[in-house]
Amino acid sequence: MPRYRITITSRDREAMLDLVREHKVQVFDHGNRYDDSLGYSVDAVAEPVDIDKLRQAGYTVEQHEDVDRVGKARQREVRRGDRYKQHGSP
Numbered sequence: 001m002p003r004y005r006i007t008i009t010s011r012d013r014e015a016m017l018d019l020v021r022e023h024k025v026q027v028f029d030h031g032n033r034y035d036d037s038l039g040y041s042v043d044a045v046a047e048p049v050d051i052d053k054l055r056q057a058g059y060t061v062e063q064h065e066d067v068d069r070v071g072k073a074r075q076r077e078v079r080r081g082d083r084y085k086q087h088g089s090p
Contacts, residue, residue, distance in 0.1 A: 001047050002066045009060040011039035019044075023054065 008025070010016055019025040019042065027042040034040050045067055046054070054061050 001049075003045050003047050003068055004051065005043065005064040005067050006046050006051060007041055007043050007062040007064070008054060009038055009041040009062070010058070013040055015059070016040045016042065019054075019059075023050075023057070025050070025054070 008016075008019060008027075019027060025044050025046065027044045029042075033042070046061075051061050051063060
């Protein structure tokens, strides 16, 4: 099942604390951001079923990239072999 990087937003500070306490969401850091127009926000990684549960609980969830797909693509970019071995060296 895919996992997505998400941004979770709520105007209620206690609801943001409940992300960890009740919903067991592992946020990227435990410092949340505050914006007068949006409220509090944190970043996390979640599966679609968890994203749906958060939305049903009243959170605004912005879904970003599939972290597994991006990670695999980045691994393919890495050159295979010993990068420290010089060509033509004995």
